[in-house]
Each structure stands twice: as structure tokens, then as C-alpha cells.
Amino acid sequence: GMWIVKPERLRGGRRAKSVVHLDSVLRAAHLIPAFGKEHVPANFSHTWSLDCFNAYYVNKYADHHMYEIVF
Numbered sequence: 001g002m003w004i005v006k007p008e009r010l011r012g013g014r015r016a017k018s019v020v021h022l023d024s025v026l027r028a029a030h031l032i033p034a035f036g037k038e039h040v041p042a043n044f045s046h047t048w049s050l051d052c053f054n055a056y057y058v059n060k061y062a063d064h065h066m067y068e069i070v071f
Contacts, residue, residue, distance in 0.1 A: 002032070002058055027066065
């Protein structure tokens with residue numbers, strides 16, 4: 001299966017924000033939103049994805065290299 005990741009929350013429910021140095025990034029991750037039981041509106045923009053969902057699946061099957069890194 002795929003791992004589920006959730007944004008870190010601060011007191012009061014706000015999402016934590018930080019700057020990640022480029023030297024610490026090994027590879028981009030393919031995140032798939034964990035959809036709830038409600039329908040996504042027809043006018044939903046992909047640019048809202050990180051703000052609108054509470055959890056995401058990490059797709060370790062995106063390509064051969066990602067699969068090798070995860071395992």
C-alpha cells in the first residue's frame with residue numbers, strides 16, 4: 001500500500017510552514033489527495049490541492065526510482 005501523510009498543525013489548527021533548503025531535497029514526491037465522502041466541486045482548481053485536503057497518499061509506485069528510494 002501507500003503511506004498516508006498529513007500536514008503538521010500548530011495550536012489553533014493552523015498549518016505549520018517552513019523553508020526547506022534545496023540541499024535536503026532528494027526527489028520530488030507524487031502526492032495523491034485522500035478524498036473524503038464529499039464531491040469535489042466542478043470549478044475546483046489543482047492549485048488549491050495542498051490547502052483543501054487534510055491527508056495525502058505518497059505514491060511510491062510513480063516510477064522505478066521512487067520505488068527504489070522508498071524501499
